[in-house]
Amino acid sequence: MTTPGQMRNMRACMICSYVQTFQKFKVNGCPNCEPLLSHLGHEVVEDTTSPMFEGLIALREPTKSWVARWQRVDGFEKGIYAVKVSGNLPEEILRELESSNFFYQPRDGSDVMDD
Numbered sequence: 001m002t003t004p005g006q007m008r009n010m011r012a013c014m015i016c017s018y019v020q021t022f023q024k025f026k027v028n029g030c031p032n033c034e035p036l037l038s039h040l041g042h043e044v045v046e047d048t049t050s051p052m053f054e055g056l057i058a059l060r061e062p063t064k065s066w067v068a069r070w071q072r073v074d075g076f077e078k079g080i081y082a083v084k085v086s087g088n089l090p091e092e093i094l095r096e097l098e099s100s101n102f103f104y105q106p107r108d109g110s111d112v113m114d115d
Helices: 004-007 022-028 034-040 042-050 066-070 091-099
Strands: 010-013 019-020 053-059 079-085
Touching: 004 042, 010 022, 010 034, 019 022, 019 079, 022 042, 034 042, 034 091, 042 091, 053 066
Parallel strands: none
Antiparallel strands: 010 019, 053 079
């Protein structure tokens, strides 16, 4: 559980928009992206997460949620997600995602959804 005082320590993953405290990202990584980036170590947390995000969505059953489909997180873990995440991933992370055959879609709202 997150207290209101911890909100200033919250960050959102720029890859999947999952939200948790910076410390949890450092210790556990992102529950959705860790398999893709685990070999890079926990030092990529600052490069792959952002403290600047808008809105929160709580998802208990992502596969059954139209909101999860709309936000493109229906294949991810249950939890809290940001509606929009500001920030840019470093080129090395983008190359790593591409080499893993992961289709990256920016979470800042700049990518127009075709649904």
